[in-house]
Every structure is written in structure tokens, then in C-alpha cells.
Amino acid sequence: MTVIEVPRPRLSPARMRPGDVMRVGAVGLRTRPLRAFLSALGIAIGIAAMVAVVGLSSSSGAELDRQLSALGTNLLTVSSGTTIMGEAAQMPKDAEAMIERIGPVESASAIGKLPEAKAYRSEQIPEAQTGGLSTYASRLDLPATVGATLRSGTWLNAATERYPAAVLGATTAQRLGIGSAGPDAQVIVGGLRFTVVGVLEPVPLATELDSGVMIGWPVAEERLGFDGHPTILYTRSEEARLEAVRQVLAGTANPQAPNEVDVSRPSDALAAKQATSQAFANLLLGVGAVALLVGGVGVANTMVISVLERRAEIGLRRSLGATRGQIRTQFLAESLLLSAMGGGGGVLLGTGVTMGYALYSGWPSVVPAWATIGGLAATLVIGAMAGLYPAIRASRLSPTEALSNP
Numbered sequence: 118m119t120v121i122e123v124p125r126p127r128l129s130p131a132r133m134r135p136g137d138v139m140r141v142g143a144v145g146l147r148t149r150p151l152r153a154f155l156s157a158l159g160i161a162i163g164i165a166a167m168v169a170v171v172g173l174s175s176s177s178g179a180e181l182d183r184q185l186s187a188l189g190t191n192l193l194t195v196s197s198g199t200t201i202m203g204e205a206a207q208m209p210k211d212a213e214a215m216i217e218r219i220g221p222v223e224s225a226s227a228i229g230k231l232p233e234a235k236a237y238r239s240e241q242i243p244e245a246q247t248g249g250l251s252t253y254a255s256r257l258d259l260p261a262t263v264g265a266t267l268r269s270g271t272w273l274n275a276a277t278e279r280y281p282a283a284v285l286g287a288t289t290a291q292r293l294g295i296g297s298a299g300p301d302a303q304v305i306v307g308g309l310r311f312t313v314v315g316v317l318e319p320v321p322l323a324t325e326l327d328s329g330v331m332i333g334w335p336v337a338e339e340r341l342g343f344d345g346h347p348t349i350l351y352t353r354s355e356e357a358r359l360e361a362v363r364q365v366l367a368g369t370a371n372p373q374a375p376n377e378v379d380v381s382r383p384s385d386a387l388a389a390k391q392a393t394s395q396a397f398a399n400l401l402l403g404v405g406a407v408a409l410l411v412g413g414v415g416v417a418n419t420m421v422i423s424v425l426e427r428r429a430e431i432g433l434r435r436s437l438g439a440t441r442g443q444i445r446t447q448f449l450a451e452s453l454l455l456s457a458m459g460g461g462g463g464v465l466l467g468t469g470v471t472m473g474y475a476l477y478s479g480w481p482s483v484v485p486a487w488a489t490i491g492g493l494a495a496t497l498v499i500g501a502m503a504g505l506y507p508a509i510r511a512s513r514l515s516p517t518e519a520l521s522n523p
Contacts, residue, residue: 146451146458157456159413159459160496164460165463165466172470172484172488193359196349208347212369216366221354223355225350226262226350235247238295238304251329252329252330254343263351264323269298271298281310283314284314284315286320350370366378416503417502417506420508445508448508449504452501
């Protein structure tokens with residue numbers, strides 16, 4: 118009798134669909150929720166720190182752009198420098214009129230510092246306690262040129278500039294304890310009593326005015342011995358020709374000694390301040406990266422412990438036909454899910470912190486898309502790296518070894 122051998126079909130392990138991978142990967146997270154939460158928290162803190170730093174830096178930059186757009190970036194400041202001998206230089210009395218003759222210059226104004234005219238709240242204040250305040254003779258068109266606004270009262274006019282009337286900067290009013298302008302609000306300037314007719318809001322592009330007491334040009338000359346030489350000139354020019362104006366300002370303001378004149382752009386100071394804030398933000402980003410790394414180590418530690426505790430489960434799955442690749446996939450998926458949970462929570466937390474602080478500060482809230490996408494991508498990379506070794510270790514366990522050493 119002839120025996121015919123029928124070839125046996127080769128058995129191949131069942132393939133795991135993506136849904137199956139997600140389910141088996143979530144087993145460890147469901148059975149140990151507290152440990153999973155604490156591990157994900159480490160990732161979340163790092164991602165939240167990074168997203169919040171980037172978001173706050175971007176929001177601050179957006180606020181700076183908004184301020185500059187409102188104030189204008191075409192303001193140039195011309196101030197007295199020093200002579201070759203190191204002494205304080207003086208600009209000519211007609212420097213303002215000469216600058217106004219420059220074609221692209223749209224407006225010009227000036228202040229003159231009165232170093233001997235100290236400002237006090239009353240006659241009872243000791244002379245040495247000046248509070249760092251300065252007195253300036255001011256032109257009537259100064260607010261329009263520098264973009265200053267009044268918090269209270271009015272600016273000097275053709276009538277009040279000839280009489281003892283003063284406008285206080287924001288810092289000056291605070292230090293002197295004057296909340297608003299009025300007939301009863303008076304200060305002592307150079308030994309004379311001046312009535313406060315106005316109080317300014319902070320002036321971002323002319324911060325020297327914040328700690329100043331502004332009085333009329335005529336009254337400063339007639340009653341306080343002002344010599345009429347301007348100390349600082351402010352000019353606004355056509356934006357397209359700003360650099361051309363900047364190059365000729367020194368020679369126009371003081372033709373005899375242009376080297377004794379300093380020309381600056383106040384908006385550059387704000388930009389430099391923003392650059393300093395950005396450098397600090399980069400430092401905080403480094404701190405966030407360290408926190409993220411620590412969170413990754415926590416995930417790796419959790420996965421290693423999970424492998425040790427679930428040896429019986431691994432052995433049972435191997436006995437039922439699971440391949441080493443499927444075991445690796447299971448634990449790698451678990452690590453990625455754990456990190457993704459932390460990353461998603463960190464992005465939400467960081468975005469919330471940014472929006473809350475921006476709302477509190479009155480800034481526009483800006484969270485760049487690359488920060489959130491990059492944060493999530495970083496968590497997946499950290500999760501893959503943290504779970505790779507535990508996944509490989511789990512896949513190398515033989516069924517008999519795993520079941521005999523539960």
C-alpha cells in the first residue's frame with residue numbers, strides 16, 4: 118500500500134493590526150495607573166516648561182511689535198555728548214531750527230535740562246533727597262513728537278508755558294505722591310512753587326521723561342536761569358529715509374563739533390531689551406530640556422520595572438505563539454503611549470500658562486505651532502529611546518524562563 122504524504126501547511130504568526138498594538142500597549146497603563154501618571158508627569162513638566170518659555174517669549178515679542186507699531190519706529194534722538202577733554206558738551210541754541218530744515222524730518226522737539234533746579238514735594242524736604250528727579254525746559258510740541266500721553270490734566274500751552282506750571286512724568290508723580298493734576302497739586306522746582314497741570318503716562322521711547330518735571334521754556338529762562346541750550350532733540354522722519362537723516366543729524370545739530378553729538382534710535386533699546394529676554398528664554402529652554410530628559414529616564418525606569426513584573430504575562434504570550442517582534446512592539450507601544458500622554462498634557466499645560474500670563478499682562482497670546490508639534494515629536498523620540506531597551510529585553514525572554522521565574 119502506498120502512503121501519500123500530504124504536505125502540512127506552514128503556520129505563520131498572526132499579524133497585529135494597529136488597533137491590536139494600541140490595546141496590548143495600553144494594558145500596562147491600565148493596570149498601573151498611578152505609576153503611569155507619575156512617569157507621564159515628568160515628561161509633561163519638561164514639555165510644559167519648553168512650550169511655556171517659547172510661548173511667553175513669542176507673546177512678549179508680539180507685544181513689542183505692537184508697541185512699536187503704535188509708537189512708530191521713526192523717532193531719532195539727538196543728545197549732547199562730551200568734548201575731547203571729557204567735559205559735557207553743549208548744542209547750539211538754534212540746533213532745533215536747523216534740524217527742522219532737513220527735508221525728510223516731519224517734526225522736531227526739544228528739552229533742556231536744568232541741573233541746578235531740583236524738584237521737591239515741599240520746602241521741608243532736605244536738599245540732598247532729590248529722588249533722582251530732573252527738571253526739563255520743554256517745547257509745546259514735545260508729546261506729539263515722542264508719542265507721550267497724559268494720565269491726568271493737560272500739557273503745557275502758550276499761556277501756561279510762561280508761568281509756574283509743571284507736567285510730571287509717571288515716575289516723578291509716583292515718587293512725589295501726586296496722583297493727579299489740579300490746583301492743589303504743587304511742587305517745588307528750583308526754590309519756586311509750581312502748580313502741577315498734568316501727569317504723563319510712561320513714555321517708552323523717551324524714558325528720561327518718566328523721571329522728569331517738565332516746565333515751559335520761557336519760564337525756565339526767566340525765573341530759573343536756563344541758558345536756552347537744548348539737551349535732547351527728538352525728531353520724526355520719513356521711515357524710508359530714516360537712515361539718511363540719521364547720518365546728517367549730528368553735523369546739522371552742531372556743525373562746529375559733530376563729534377560732540379550722540380544720535381540714537383530709542384526703538385533699538387527696546388529691541389535690545391527683547392534680545393536680552395530672548396537670551397533668558399534660551400536659558401529656560403535648557404532647563405526644560407533637562408526636565409524632559411529626567412522625564413525620559415523616569416519612563417525608561419518604569420518600563421524596565423514593568424518588564425520584570427510582567428515576566429509571567431510575557432511567558433504566557435510567548436507560549437501562545439506571540440513572536441519576539443510582537444513582544445517588542447507591545448512594550449515599545451506602551452512606552453510611546455506613556456510618553457504621548459505626558460507630551461499631550463505638557464503641551465496643554467504650557468499653552469494654558471502662556472495664555473493665562475498673556476491675558477494677565479495684556480499681551481497677545483502667541484504659541485508657535487512648531488513649539489507644540491516639536492514638543493509632541495520630542496516626547497515620541499524620548500518614548501522610543503526610553504522603551505527600546507526594555508522592549509528588547511522583554512522579547513529575549515524565552516517562554517520557559519519567563520513562566521518558571523514569575
